[in-house]
């Protein structure tokens with residue numbers, strides 16, 4: 582029996598490593614943080630509603646989802662982070678930001694860090710196009726990654742995107758969206774400036790960092806040039822943070838960024 586945890590991940594094709602789901606990146610980084618062996622299972626949007634629903638027996642499943650060696654499925658990146666925190670107590674905490682094992686952490690410290698992470702997760706970390714700029718801005722690039730007739734019909738449908746949603750998304754003012762995306766990133770630069778040589782979670786990286794890095798990685802996977810303009814060119818504090826997290830865990834993220 583395979584003893585390794587499976588991470589179900591969105592990808593353009595079974596052989597592509599262009600992992601563009603921001604939420605799945607959160608889990609990828611938290612698995613690495615907790616030193617967990619895992620393998621990536623690339624799937625597409627139709628597989629989520631088809632095969633993954635059947636395999637997991639969970640009608641509302643989304644990615645990221647992990648499958649444990651005993652066949653249990655856990656989904657929602659935040660629920661997975663909490664599960665990792667509880668089940669890998671000898672590894673450093675995802676929520677305290679002090680680099681110490683979860684086992685030794687005070688529960689108040691974990692609770693505060695967890696609440697901070699949750700707030701960022703529901704805010705900056707969410708993709709809701711009603712208010713977040715990210716989905717709209719990178720929609721044309723994402724659209725290019727949706728391959729295959731059946732997949733495209735589903736992805737571009739009004740039932741998914743609302744009445745004429747596809748045409749509306751492609752017609753948006755990209756310059757204005759870019760300006761707003763940069764505004765979204767400004768508080769991050771400011772925060773790092775106020776906490777020199779630290780991470781968002783604390784002196785060590787944690788779930789807050791992985792949530793923000795997930796947003797960066799989504800952009801980076803879809804359009805490296807635009808990403809550079811929005812993220813890297815806004816301040817060296819943020820570009821240093823990006824570099825450090827890209828190189829972390831044996832350069833896991835960097836390796837994926839360079840892989841196509």
Ligand SMILES: N[C@@H](CCC(=O)N[C@@H](CS)C(=O)NCC(=O)O)C(=O)O
Nearest residue numbers: 602603604626643644645657658659
């Ligand atoms: N709050 C969830 C959000 C998960 C989510 O929205 N995942 C998207 C991909 S980034 C998804 O599975 N979408 C399925 C679909 O659009 O059909 C989490 O953090 O895991």
